[in-house]
Amino acid sequence: MSTTVLYPLLGAALFALGVWGLLARKHLIHKVIAANFLGSGVFLVLIGLAGRTAGADPDPVPLAMVLTGIVVTVALTALALALIKRYYSATGLDTLEPAEEAEQ
């Protein structure tokens, strides 16, 4: 029973952390990790919902959504890492703004 409250709350906290990381952190790898926090936060909310009717079988629909979401997140992460690698070898930068503007 506690999972139906605990998981969504933890998920919301992870999501908020991810939003902060994505907007506030400058380092591109930090941004990618923050984006994965966003995903994991939403998935935790969905998993919490799947078991919301205590005693009964878990609802398969949120689980299917989580599986689809994981696939999409893996693809997004791979694309982001590939772009960061190309960007780094082209500019030598690990932030979006040129070094003097970035407050690392």
Next chain:
Amino acid sequence: MNLVAHLPVIVIMMPLIGASIAFVAGPRRAPLVTVATAVLTIAPVAWLGARVLAEGPTRYEIGGWGGPLGIVLVADGLSAAFLGLVAIVGLGVTLYATGYYRVATGSRPGPGHGLYWTLWLFMWSSLNALLLTGDVFNVYVCLELVGLSAVALVTLAEGAEPLRAAMRYLFASILGAMTYLLGVALLYAATGVLDMRMLADSLGPSVAAETGLALMVAALLLKTALVPMHFWLPTAHAAAPSPVSAALSALVVKGSFFVTLRLFLDVMPAGYLGGADVLIGVLGAVAIVWGSIQALLQERIKLLVAYSTVAQVGYLFLLFPLARHGGEVLSAALLGVLVHALAHAFAKSSMFLAAGVTLKRFGHDRIADLPGTARRAPVIAATFALAGVTMMGLPPSGGFGAKWLIASAALASGEWWWAAVVLVGGLLASAYMFRLLAVFMAAPGGRPLPVGGVRTLRTEWVPLALAAASFLLVLAVPLVTRLAEASAVVAQAGGVVP
């Protein structure tokens, strides 16, 4: 097998199959495959549109699995209008790209050349799926698919700046998609359904459902680049290769707007999110003024055109505060916004494509260094002039029809200030378009314009044809009206099952 019943799925599969064939065929044959796909896709789209006009909205259950577990496609007048837009602009962009990449790479196909065709058809297929989906979770998947292929397309331009713009676009896209998914999770927790029609039936006053829908709408506004969530758009649209810029600005932002439209008109009961519709209208008004001023300040053509998109997207959102009046105000505003979306897509794609020709021929797109363009490249100048007339909303262009309808809906509702915003937006658009055209018309300065690149007819005449289409769109208003009438809310859609 009844082919007609399967039209919605054929519309999605056609570009997807074309993308796969283009990838396997290799960079030399991919352009031909893409042109063939673009031509062939028009047939099922037109057929589907005709069927919607004749029989009203249709629902298609993929694999025969109905809701709540199956995935449902919905085709109504709205989706048919947007699908037709994507098909026509898509064909124009494809034809242009065959010339653009020949000019760009000579006889030797470059690295961007090979991947463009596959990624573009992937994006096309995802957009078609987004326009047909009747399920809020499927919207998330389609948004991600469109976003992934769009980001990859932006990186096909050379240099570090497109990569930087693409990453900013990717992070904004991830934030939008994940916020949307969180909204779907809350909505599902409150209602237990994902199908839009079932949602419309089961939405009641509930904190979880309202929070979920608010998150979903906010995410869609970010994806549509409504001020102040437009920060990612100008750099991404300006840095991309020109055929990609045209597709992003003309079509991709319309995809997420279309879903916003569906949520407000078909899923939520009137006034569901409190004052959200008025807030969105105010942001739209701010976007029109602020985006136009930014466009006026830009020194490069592609950035001017990109900021103009930020402004023109604002008009779309004037619909929401007007929609709450219902009745004739709603139908006039919806028709106006639909015509605006079409006119803007034609005009904007033609301007981005013409900007690409400018870049290829003169090696840059700095406005100040382009005097005499009207003499050196008259077709390009004519394209900007024609598209500009639509942007300004002068009669008898498509843009005029759209602004007239929106403004008269605003006056009929008694909220005249929305009409004032439309007028101010037209004046500001005249300012930034005339500034560009005045330089084009000026006598060539001391420095002669450099001439580079091989000219192909396609790269000059396709943009002109699209600009002419935006101008002549008024002739298509009766058809758009019939399509808008065939957009009865999804809740009332007839259940046509194969």
